[in-house]
Amino acid sequence: MDTFDTLLQGESPAFLNLLRSARMAARTDVTLLLLGESGTGKELLANSIHGESLRKDKPFIAINCAALPEALAESELFGHRKGAFTGASEHTLGRIKAAEGGTLFLDEVGELPLAVQAKLLRFLESSECHALGETKPVKVNTRIIAATNRDLNEDVKQGQFRKDLFYRLNIVPLQLPALRERHGDIEKLITNFTAQLARLHGLDAPRYSVPAIEQLQRYDWPGNIRELRNFCERMLVLLSGQVIKPGNLPIEMQPQIKTSVGSGGFALPEGGIILEELEMDLIQQALDKSHGNQSKAARLLGLTRSALLYRMKKHAIA
Numbered sequence: 001m002d003t004f005d006t007l008l009q010g011e012s013p014a015f016l017n018l019l020r021s022a023r024m025a026a027r028t029d030v031t032l033l034l035l036g037e038s039g040t041g042k043e044l045l046a047n048s049i050h051g052e053s054l055r056k057d058k059p060f061i062a063i064n065c066a067a068l069p070e071a072l073a074e075s076e077l078f079g080h081r082k083g084a085f086t087g088a089s090e091h092t093l094g095r096i097k098a099a100e101g102g103t104l105f106l107d108e109v110g111e112l113p114l115a116v117q118a119k120l121l122r123f124l125e126s127s128e129c130h131a132l133g134e135t136k137p138v139k140v141n142t143r144i145i146a147a148t149n150r151d152l153n154e155d156v157k158q159g160q161f162r163k164d165l166f167y168r169l170n171i172v173p174l175q176l177p178a179l180r181e182r183h184g185d186i187e188k189l190i191t192n193f194t195a196q197l198a199r200l201h202g203l204d205a206p207r208y209s210v211p212a213i214e215q216l217q218r219y220d221w222p223g224n225i226r227e228l229r230n231f232c233e234r235m236l237v238l239l240s241g242q243v244i245k246p247g248n249l250p251i252e253m254q255p256q257i258k259t260s261v262g263s264g265g266f267a268l269p270e271g272g273i274i275l276e277e278l279e280m281d282l283i284q285q286a287l288d289k290s291h292g293n294q295s296k297a298a299r300l301l302g303l304t305r306s307a308l309l310y311r312m313k314k315h316a317i318a
């Protein structure tokens with residue numbers, strides 16, 4: 001058992017692949033870029049990499065670049081001398097220096113102001129940390145692990161992120177899979193989180209029925225593992241000791257449209273619908289699900305292929 005096994009749960013192929021790369025990277029000092037949607041575990045992974053590195057007895061400091069006011073970002077990272085600017089009443093070390101010997105995790109690195117990006121690049125290339133108001137930079141041995149949920153490539157194109165810094169950070173990119181790409185892990189994560197939270201709250205864990213688990217595996221999980229953990233906590237508190245059925249799940253996790261073949265079909269919402277839009281939307285969904293295969297899409301909609309083509313033409317769907 002290493003830090004990864006202790007902290008990070010998951011056995012799906014995409015996740016195991018990631019762990020294999022992370023284990024190798026942990027033994028080096030190379031700068032890493034963690035990519036993935038919010039809640040996929042970037043910070044936890046950074047922490048685990050630090051824990052498996054030779055730096056593990058030195059500080060791990062995490063900083064969220066999106067939360068830094070632009071005017072303070074530079075001094076937060078690089079520090080400043082007392083009196084370096086108006087309001088600089090204390091000498092401040094800066095996070096890079098504070099993490100000396102250890103690891104600095106720069107979350108949402110895409111949000112750093114351009115001027116600070118230039119200074120970060122200089123640090124990555126020379127290990128030189130130049131505090132505001134100091135005459136000379138000092139060498140600091142801090143490993144940087146950066147993370148983003150943005151498409152930095154796109155930001156580079158838009159001129160919002162420095163190309164040279166992007167290349168420097170992107171030497172070893174590690175992609176965290178979204179939870180919806182880790183179907184096989186959902187049940188185990190639910191069981192483990194539920195047991196852990198039940199102990200924490202001193203409550204009896206609920207049990208999840210098979211149809212409930214299947215429904216949860218179909219859900220999109222836009223908030224990823226963070227959303228899953230919060231969901232487990234909510235179910236634990238509200239349904240402690242009970243068996244959870246699909247009907248107990250929050251509305252957003254229920255099947256999008258309830259069709260009960262033969263017993264009335266769709267339930268028309270109080271506010272009504274726009275039939276044409278619904279039809280267009282369902283056709284689009286069927287095409288998405290079948291990856292553009294019109295015969296498959298037609299089958300999903302209970303139409304012949306020619307009837308589907310007719311309707312696609314009507315709605316000008318390409």
Ligand SMILES: Nc1ncnc2c1ncn2[C@@H]1O[C@H](COP(=O)(O)OP(=O)(O)O)[C@@H](O)[C@H]1O
Pocket residue numbers: 007008009010036037038039040041042043044045225226229
């Ligand atoms: N593989 C995992 N196993 C167990 N818990 C996880 C895993 N990945 C993430 N978590 C938990 O999910 C939540 C979100 O993780 P975090 O690292 O903050 O995500 P991100 O930085 O990508 O937004 C945290 O509570 C974290 O402990």
Ligand SMILES: [Mg+2]
Pocket residue numbers: 039042043107
């Ligand atoms: Mg985070």
